[in-house]
Amino acid sequence: MGWKRRMFMKKFMMGYEAIAQACVENNVKFAAGFPGYPCIEIIECISKENNVYCEWSANEKVAFDAAVGASYAGKRAVLSMKTVGLNVAADSFYAVTGSRINGGMVIFICDDIGRLAADDMCDSREYALNAEIPLFSPGDAQEAYDYLKFAFIISEHYEVPVFYRLSSVVTHTGMAVNIADHSPKLCDKSFGTYRYFPKTITGSIAEMNKDSKLYKSFADAAIDISKRKENILNFINNFVLNRVEYNSKDIGFICTGTAYNYTKEVFPEASFLRLDVLWPLELDKIRNFFDNVKDVFVIEDGKCLIESRLRSLGCSVKNKNMFERKAEIYRLSPTYIKNEIYKYYGKPIDENIPNDDLPYRLPVNCAGCPHRNVFYVLKKLGVKVLGDSGCFTLNLFPPIANIHCFVCMGSGMGLGHGFSKGNKGGERVVAVCGDGGFLHSGINSLMNVCQNDGKGVYIILDNHGLAMTGGHNTPGTGKNINGETVKPFSIERFCEALKIDCTILDPYDLNLTEKVIEDKLSMDTPQIIIMRHACARRYPREAKxxxxxxxxxxxxxxxxxxxxxxxxxxxxxxxxxxxxxxxxxxxxxxxxxxxxxxxxxxxxxxx
CATH class of the missing domain: 3.30.70.20 (Alpha-Beta Plaits)
Known part of the structure; x- marks a missing residue:
């Protein structure tokens, strides 16, 4: 879609559309990320704007480093990834948070609250709280749109990356968004005159003798983090980003993110303190709220992080882990909040809740999926599978049920290497990863196999893209985010460079697939099998x-x-x-x- 600036209009938008709109209006010039629910559409929407450079990076760490580089060059940059993606980028993240940045930089991190599509129990807010960088947590599309302006002002004025915590509820809920003219006063900056070093270096500089020649030669890289925190706190207080709503003084709620909307729906008469900026915390405002309200509950859309911090500061929080994140599939809802509060006061709860006994259908691969054929053969051969994250992971469910373990994206080959070194019982095992997982991070594991005299059979399921996220391009597809032709990465030529035997098969040839896998299992050198057949959904063939x-x-x-x-x-x-x-x-x-x-x-x- 082409974005056009119009003053004071309302437009129905999904959360990810509102965020993309705000990025364009706030003069973002660089956007990078890695596909993953619930944040895929943010980069996709921005990519439709001609004046913004966008890319799907090889993985989340690469995206993070690229965005930092764009910031150093003086451009406003954003990057987008799901929670577990930040785990991949954590090294760069913590290094940069102790450094200066130049052009404004906002990090969109999307949590899948309720675990509807993700396998993690992470709460990304912990990263920002530990790194001590500004943390925004908008509760709906309007707030996600509005707060981005402040995020960039803070980022550029205080030379710090800003953490923008989103959720599946915010990005995938639509509402009428009030769009105003948010033309930024701060635009492109020139290349930075400072030197930019990670926290390990800036921390050492800060400990130097301030009168020494050595300190003076590095003074441009030094950061007073305590002073920066104080200045950011003053900014947040002046712009009233955290708002107090006094109603009944008998009961009050401190809410973060989407929790405010749900709680307000069932307790409209209560007092509220909305914490939309979670670092730095406005402790004076929080303590004043506790002084004015009799019973205060803290409700968050995630783990009980703020509740724990307030409790450690001596605040009399009435609930203790009442709304903690649960292991089962679960979503915060008005009914759930109402029932938990009613239980606390001994009131009868609302029994009119969704029926949990509805039939549950296991997820399966699409009709015609080539991955299914490989796992059918592996099960027939009695081979155990060490897997990875991707479409093919669905074959851990019955009736095929032939994935015995997997950890995360890119882990398959590392698991296979470790198992081959520890396998003394003669188990027949193969390691499996997709082409997307291999190019994301599995490629490092294959180099490790080569360096450390590894053995075993490693199967790469090449369906020509990241199918599970919606068919996104990888370095191996020969297309970028805009569909432009680029030079594709060749997995087989990479294996050839490592001098590892590599065989390419079509998984629809079941007999040949079975024969080759059987032969490879008996060899004492590492063996790569590329199972190459395009995704049946992304590249449907005409049925004859x-x-x-x-x-x-x-x-x-x-x-x-x-x-x-x-x-x-x-x-x-x-x-x-x-x-x-x-x-x-x-x-x-x-x-x-x-x-x-x-x-x-x-x-x-x-x-």
């Missing part, structure tokens, strides 16, 4: 025929159902295990035909 089932030949063995294809299900009205083919979902890949010993599947040409 449709598949049908001859039930006179079908003996109900269930082999085709073991493939766990989304287009096939069991006939519930048959006493035998008879398959039913959904023609609307079937992509005519023919894999069910290949595994059927009875030749019950037959082709009909399309017209």
């Amino acid at each position: 025929y449709t598949l049908s089932i001859n039930y006179n030949k079908c003996n109900g063995c269930g082999k085709c159902l073991e493939m766990n294809c989304l287009a096939m299900s069991r006939n519930e009205y048959s006493s035998q295990i008879k398959p039913v083919l959904n023609q609307k979902m079937c992509v005519s890949c023919g894999i069910c035909e290949a595994v059927c010993d009875q030749k019950a599947f037959y082709k009909e040409e399309t017209r």
